[in-house]
Amino acid sequence: MLLLGTSATLQAGGLMTNTNYHIAFDRMFARGATTEIDAVFSNPAGLAWTYEGFQLSLNFQKPWQNRDIEVNIPGYLGSNFDKKYNGKASAPIVPALFAAYKKDMWAFSAMIGIVGSGGFVEYDEGLPMFEVPIRAMLAQKGVTPGMYAYSSNIKGKQYIYGGQLNITRKINDNFSAAFGIRANYYDGYNRGFVNANAAGTNLIDLRLDCIQRGWGFTPLFSFNYHDDRLTISARYELRTRIATDNDTKELSIFMTGQESATDVKAIAEQLGNANTVAALSQTVGEDMAGKVKSYLPNEETRYDMPSLLSVAVGYEFTEQFRGALEYHFFDDKHAKMAGDRQKTLDHGTHEILAGVEYDINDKFTVSCGGQRTDYGLSDDYQQNTSFACDSYSVGLGGAWNITEKMRLNVSYFCSLYSDYKKDSQEKYQGTPYIGNETYSRTNHVIGIGLDYKF
Secondary structure, eight states, rough: OOOOOOOOOOOBBBSSOOOOSSSHHHHHHHOOTTTTTHHHHHHHGGGSOOSSEEEEEEEEEEEEEEEEEEEEEEEEEEEEEEEEEEEEOOOOOOOEEEEEETTEEEEEEEEEEEEEEEHHHHHEOOHHHHHHHHHHHHHHHTTOOOGSSSEEEEEEEEEEEEEEEEEEEEEESOOOEEEEEEEEEEEEEEEEEEEEETTEEEEEEEEEEEEEEEEEEEEEEEEEETTTTTEEEEEEOOOOEEEEEEEEEEEEEEEEEEEEEHHHHHHHHHHHHHHHHHHHOOOOOOOHHHGGGSSTTTTTEEEEOOOOOEEEEEEESSSSSEEEEEEEHHHHOSSSSGGGGGGOOOOOEEEEEEEEEESSSSSSSEEEEEEEOOOOOOOTOOBBOOOOOOOOEEEEEEEEEEESSSSEEEEEEEEOOOEEEEEEEETTTGGGSSSSEEEEEEEEEEEEEEEEEO
């Protein structure tokens, strides 16, 4: 039950990877063939055809999202259990900084941003994976729901910060190539409690506060073909291995029948993690001991970022009107996750992106775009603490050339998710009941950014 790996992905992209850093992406999506400042991420090789000199871009985005779980269990404890758990996901203002310098055949560039996940999620009423089995267990002991108060709160944070450097070389009049390296820093936590209390006496009390941090490095390659109005690009990022170590601040378990709470953290520090699991099996049961293992002090958890292949085609139909198509493949099945969840996916993530851009005049540009994301989800992959939903995303916005060297970008995009329903789960959360779960999400992002050419 103590599996609190609650993730909060608020950005566009794969299960662990973001792709929206620059506001131009939010208002057009298909930016894989760009040669402007956002090419620092989307098409580093394309910087061979960018502005001659130094460019800087500062971008800010504000996302907000709901992550809801609805549970229905007919006949649960003699009646129906039908409840919706609302997860409120949020993030502060999310910044990203781009810089590029081009001189003749060479370009050098850098980017800093939140490259994976990015946000907080909180369930004020906890999660069904706690409430359903705990109420069933208490009922077996003759303690019915009306005899006690139940309270729970589960929250998690997940950020992957990244800093990227690229070197671009123009090979000839049509071809260029780039090599880059990105350093990634994972910073997250899992915190929460579950309490069942009767007349001031604890029946159940579970508490966790576990911080996870780790590093990983991503080599990446980019190639670009440019001929008059046509641009074709390809970019490949290698898999990033990120292994986090637990900094467990609190981990304790009290279950009815115990004389006092079990301080799991203290036991682990005394006996070591392997011996702790064996000792816990004698007091709280093998199932609980196995689930606690992931949050013992210094235990390693994997949050790999998958390899990514991006291919894009851009075409300038007229001097004012441009369009692009793009494809992404995130190889999630070969990027190790906590508990080897990647093995349960049907396939890696496929994304198709399209966008158009139109210059109204020398001052104003408008654009719009769309994206389809297919994660290859399965019932075994979806968990209360971490789930995803396939989606269609649409975005729009514009740019204002304040001067010849300064441009302001604004955008809005939203994701339209397909609900994911897990039907007829026998022995739902270890109980003798059959239940259904429906996972749903909403997502909105507004953004503003400023590009400057020196």
